[in-house]
Amino acid sequence: MFKEFFKNVIKPKENFGGRFMVKGMNVGHEKLASWGRSFLNIEKDHNILDLGCGGGRNIEYFLTKSNKVYGMDYSKTSVEIARKLNREAIKRGRCKIIEGDVSSLPFEDNSFDIVTAFETIYFWKELEKTFKEIHRVLKKRGQFLICNEGAYRDHKNIKKWADMLEFEVYDPDYLKGLLEEIGFSCEYHFDNKEHIAFISIKK
Known part of the structure; x- marks a missing residue:
């Protein structure tokens, strides 16, 4: 039962546990997300896409910096909570949050100035x-930010969760190499050698 509850980290369910987890992540991830967001250069006319948007807290922040923000998550529960949090911006046409698969993005080429992925x-x-x-x-020179609590799988807290929930913690140099092969310039930064942020620029 303990493991089943924490599977809501991966894909929150349409029940009390799933909703509780999403709302908790909005609060619990804010310190990490704030640090990660500091690596972005955001202008008011930038189009921003937050992938794996969870409960929509990062979208809420980006709406204070940019006129147009999109969010996407494959959890219906996350999308519903994120929409509720950002309902006024959605009504005004400044925000759109959809359910979808990150491996097949329903957007045109060169649509965004910034794409982000926090803890996802x-x-x-x-x-x-x-x-x-x-x-x-992404547009040319567009920014792609990855921000993770776990920089390496062998950190004791990360290993415990990765083993229990069977998710992957990628080696930083592997990720950097993969991003560069695809056509990004990429650098990464540590916060106390535990948290990690990758900032990649489309060439």
Whole structure:
């Protein structure tokens, strides 16, 4: 039962446990997300896409910086909560949040100035395909931010969760190499050698 509840980290269900987890992540991830967002250069006319948007807290922040923000998640529960949090911006046409698969983005080429992924790539099944999709929808010189709590699988707290929930923690140099092969310039930054942020620019 304990494991089943925490599977809501991966894909929150349409029940009390799923909704509780999504709302908790909005609060619990804010410190990490704030650090990660500091690597972005955001302008008011930028189009921003937050993938794996969860409960929509990052969308809420981006709406204070940009006129147009999109969110996408494959959890119906997450999408509903994110829409509720950002309902006023949605009504005004400044925000759109949809349910979808990150490996097949329903957006045109060169649509976004910034794409972000907070605490989510652990769960992406087709990583290379998804990175290529992100490269496709970004404008030239567009920014792609990955922000993860776990920089390495062997950190004791990360290993415990990765083993229990069977998700992948990628080696930083592997991710950097993959992003560069696809057509990004990429660098990564540590926060106390535990948290990690990748900032990649489409060439």
